[in-house]
Amino acid sequence: MQSKEKDNLIFARLFPGEEIFESLEKVCRKYNIETAVILSGLGQLGEFELGFFKEKGNYLPEKFTEPHELLLLTGNVSLPARNASHSEAGGQDGQYEFHLHAVLGNKQKRAVGGHFIKGTVSVTGEIVLLKTDLKVRRETEETTGLKGLFLHE
Numbered sequence: 001m002q003s004k005e006k007d008n009l010i011f012a013r014l015f016p017g018e019e020i021f022e023s024l025e026k027v028c029r030k031y032n033i034e035t036a037v038i039l040s041g042l043g044q045l046g047e048f049e050l051g052f053f054k055e056k057g058n059y060l061p062e063k064f065t066e067p068h069e070l071l072l073l074t075g076n077v078s079l080p081a082r083n084a085s086h087s088e089a090g091g092q093d094g095q096y097e098f099h100l101h102a103v104l105g106n107k108q109k110r111a112v113g114g115h116f117i118k119g120t121v122s123v124t125g126e127i128v129l130l131k132t133d134l135k136v137r138r139e140t141e142e143t144t145g146l147k148g149l150f151l152h153e
Contacts, residue, residue, distance in 0.1 A: 041073020
């Protein structure tokens with residue numbers, strides 16, 4: 001992976017075999033990100049998994065093993081306050097929380113999309129992040145089970 005930052009804009013280039021979330025975690029640590037927006041993501045993934053939010057934190061996952069073009073990767077990343085209590089995976093002290101969605105296209109030019117669960121680069125991955133000083137946190141909402149985004153004052 002290669003990455004570079006200027007004026008809070010970070011470009012990252014991922015290479016074949018690199019996992020998206022592991023690579024984004026490294027980028028976030030390297031540039032001391034507390035909150036960022038994924039502005040753009042494109043390339044080609046060999047294996048990936050998408051989900052559809054069903055209920056109470058339950059996603060309907062689907063795995064794809066054929067290469068697909070990454071047409072759009074968008075979302076946000078946050079590093080929760082160290083004293084915040086989180087009972088779910090992600091969001092523990094020092095762990096980044098990602099909420100990403102993706103659209104990918106197959107060789108027949110058919111698109112699939114949804115909540116991005118995981119993916120591995122097969123050819124290239126080019127991701128652009130905008131680092132911000134806004135303070136946000138994710139909390140599980142009782143009615144939906146969704147980890148919703150909440151803004152700090």
